[in-house]
Amino acid sequence: MSDAHYRWVVVAYTMMIQAVSLGILIYSFTLFAVPWLDEFGSLRRDVMLTIALLQFGTGLASPFVGRALDRFRLRSIVLTGLAFMLLGLAGVHVSQTLWQLQIVYASLFPLSTALMGTLTSQTLIARWFNKRRGLAIGISATGTNIGGMVFPMLVGLWLVEMGWRDTVFWLGVVAAVVVGPATWLILSREPPKPVPDDHVSFNDERQWSTREILTNSMFWIPVVCMLPLNTAFGAIQFNLGAYSRDLGLQPTDAASLVVLSSICMILGKFFFGGLADRLDHRRLYWISAFFMALALFILRADPSVPMVVAGVICMGLSGGGILPLMGVVFGSRFGVASFGRVMGLVMLTITFGAAGPLIAGWLYDLTGSYATAFTLFLISFLPAVVAIHWMPAGAVRPTQSATR
Secondary structure: OOHHHHHHHHHHHHHHHHHHHHHHHHHOHHHHHHHHHHHHOOOHHHHHHHHHHHHHHHHHHHHHHHHHHOOOOHHHHHHHHHHHHHHHHHHHHHOOOHHHHHHHHHHHHHHHHHHHOHHHHHHHHHHHOOOOHHHHHHHHHHHHHHHHHHHHHHHHHHHHHHHHHHHHHHHHHHHHHHHHHHHHHHOOOOOOOOOOOOOOOOOOOOOOOHHHHHOOHHHHHHHHHHHHHHHHHHHHHHHHHHHHHHOOOOHHHHHHHHHHHHHHHHHHHHHHHHHHOOOOHHHHHHHHHHHHHHHHHHHOOOOOHHHHHHHHHHHHHHHHHHHHHHHHHHHHHHOOOOHHHHHHHHHHHHHHHHHHHHHHHHHHHHHOOOHHHHHHHHHHHHHHHHHHHHOOOOOOOOOOOOOO
């Protein structure tokens, strides 16, 4: 198979590994949170701390994984991530207290998410695609939402039939069978060397040092502006199971809302990824911010079920734009050769958005409502939608020769 065709096999593969890793560890969390609240007798703040630890840990690991992605074979990296996931799921299966779960979510799962998740997938896409990179990243990123449809529905059914411990066990079996063989076969082929042409950024082959990246405003402007969106998205996403129970909905109804958000995120990723190659990235950001603000405005009150559905749709459309926008914004400005390093640093800084679900859960415990948290997130959008105006459209040039 020619490289031009095989690269779409790679896209399908990245969809699959993101579906498994994020579908199990991220999208299914909100469904596990409900039985954990009951079994461990914990506050929502403490259960939300569990997922926050995963996100913070992933952010801390990302710069190191990013450097590794620019230096080592991606097949070995993904298989290592799979091993950490299976060890973590085994740890969750035998956990007897919430703090034991939190240790797993703070150690093994962050390594798994960083090694076989979005960072690795976007690095693969950046290496295989010179043209139509935005579209490829958008399609690849839909894998997270395919996982967000498949695994919550499985988990919702399995939780009712066999409880959360056996559900965790069978999720591990699925991950091993799906990811292991595919990784060994598909990543045995190396990406082609980039061929300079009119569609390749002048700095695609330039190596950026960590210092140059972190002292460049083109790194910080999009990072700071994306952070409020990521924070609000996580606050809604991970509290959705408990939020649904407050409305009197059943676990299967909550799973349906997660699936709905995933479908809308897929639509958002095709929309943002497809237009990112042709439209000013700032305009796409403003569209994403508008939908997230609308979701917060709807959900901050005590909405009816149809309004909850509308809020989840808006949240999904906006959240769908976050990953492809990050990929094309930083890929088009810093190039391919240092893409792993740049995105590793991006993931570290964006990880502060992991405080979103924790803040929302904590304020719920204090006030009995999510309204205060969602209002604060809305206010945080104001400086971001103004600051993004200063992000130039073109690629950036380093101020000095970059080194590893």
